[in-house]
Amino acid sequence: MRTILFILRKEFLQIFRHRVMLPLIFIMPIIQLLILAHAADYEVKNINLFLVNRDGSQAAHRLIGKFEASPHFNIVGSAFNSEEAYRAIQNGQADLFIEIPVDFQRNLLREGYAQLQSSVDAINGVKAGLASAYTNAIITDFNGEFREEWISTVTTSPSHHLTTSPLTLSIRSANWFNPELNYQTFMVPGILVLLVTLVGTFLSGMNIVKEKEIGTIEQINVTPIRKYQFIIGKLLPFWIIALIELAFGLLVGKLAFDIPFVGSLWLIFGFSALYLLVVLGIGLLVSTITETQQQAMFISWFFLIIFILMSGLFTPIESMPVWAQTITRFNPVAYFVEVMRMVLLKGSGILDIRIHLIVMSAYAIAVNSLAVLNYRKTT
């Protein structure tokens, strides 16, 4: 027992001897958190719109007015022909253009039907889809308004067949847990997972490999220190550091982003402690199969990137094909992300996450056993 304490002391001394380490471990992640939470916004604003207005009618102007008033669009130019519009899209000045044809209003009133053309720069499929959805929403809105005004000015006589009956049935939607659809509330818990994972995997794995690389591990191997004492001594400091970082991160999340803490924080820390065992175990495992820090970093990086991308942090797991969803069942990061979101935002309790707890425990035992078995004091 005393041995472990000594090893711990040595480890902490070594970690803090690097003057660069301390700020890197604590300040950098916080900066990442701040930047990432603000950058990671899939909501699309400031779409650049170019207008081609071939009809000088009042209806056309009113429609344009609606686009001007919309917060989603910036009008970057207008012209009478579509060649200029195409060029604007080609040089990136505009994201889409809308063409109002000649006789727009006249056709609408006389034939009861008119057509608009919108051309969207679809290189970014998501953005194009949203831009087109917003456009349609504005046009439909305008259509409804225009129609209602026309109806109220038409005198009711037997020769007019008005088929528009107000729909008594409406659809209402309610957003629970995140009523303002705040994307940051969604992302910040996930980003905390990311930070804790990075610290847990990288630092722990690289630490052990560094000793291998510079040769001091030989010296440790010839001492009477037992395998388990050495491993605990190496992992415990980072376990503690990661938990402190999580606490710090939660504080920043609350102060800077006002994320809700609906569920129990003890549950969060409890699960994190378990999760960290898994993540540290992976770092340890990687360190047993690599010789240099560069290799350790690259291999950890490789697996981590895959785990993180498939964890449901940035894109939902439900959107993945079935084979990918099956793989996700083996992804510890996915479980942690889910638990974070469920407990922090929805207030889920320990019974709700029991499956996650069981899987994490199994994973922790498996990974750590494998790593300990793999680790030899003799090379």
Added chain:
Amino acid sequence: MKQLGIFIKKEIYHILRDKRTLVILLGMPLALVLLFGFAITNEINNARIALVDLAQDELSQEISTRLAASDYFTIEAQLPQVADIEPHFQKGKSKLVVVFPEQLQSNTRRGIPTSIQLIADATDPNTTTTLINYAQAIIYSELQESTNSLKPPLHIQTEVKMLYNPRLKSVYMFVPGVMTVILMLVSAMMTSIAITREKELGTMEVLLVSPLRPPLIVIGKVIPYILLSLINTAVILMLGTFVFGMPVEGSLALLGLESLLFVVTSLGLGILISTRTESQQVAMLISLMALMLPTILLSGFIFPIESMPKLLQIISNIIPAKWFIIIIKNIMLKGTGFEFVWKETLILLGMMFLFIAASVRNFKIRLA
């Protein structure tokens, strides 16, 4: 010159000898492209939803059937009452619940205002918006059919044309992005680590006292990584074209030249980092935190730059990756020639000279 050739040969041996890193360097682009191509998407398929049917009449049954039949949804559960919704969400069973109020059909027939409720677990805002839109569309179309309303008068039809990417394939977004990230990874990170490792292991002293001049040492170190980067670029492009059908509309030669420019710029960055650090760990951490993560997040690769707050948009201008992504996309997808990308190219050139100049100034011939 011959000395340089021998030195480069030695570097290549070093790289080839390190099988583990090599596998990752060649396998990572492959894995990333495949992941992004097949797994990372925002589309919704077979989303689990639940129903609370308090009406239990013909209309609610019709709508339920319609929802269940749709590709977008599968009915996960029928909840008996509204109070069950919160625990249902807390267990994470589904993200949307459709509530049919009592007397739905008879109220609708009699013209009494009534409403179907869509209650969404809004923790994920984008999924919520998409789910609600799909559900609304399906319910509205079912209502229109069953209540037989004719086409309303004064109808504006909008025809939407998607340019450059008619099927809205997301591959057009990520292949340039993955290329950029891999190039940055290999060029900047690998280089900085390679040079720093020599310092840490002590072999840098040996190199410095040799007749090989310091600038040549650096050049010799980076040339193998340039080759590696170009191989990776070729692999990614081929995957993009043959597996995902992504076109290269513009000139391949221009694409190659611009890639080379970006590689050299990233190399400049890598060398700059290596001149300032003594240990590999620090070099790695700086490359990761100060290079990779900002590149991935702020370059417009995953998250659109226009959606970011003004401050971040300004910061994104100093990230070389952002300009490179614009250049690649223009060349590959819009088929534009040099006239359209000269501005971005100039910016990259400027950055390249800046980094190289800074590295040269900082390169210490004597070790502290």
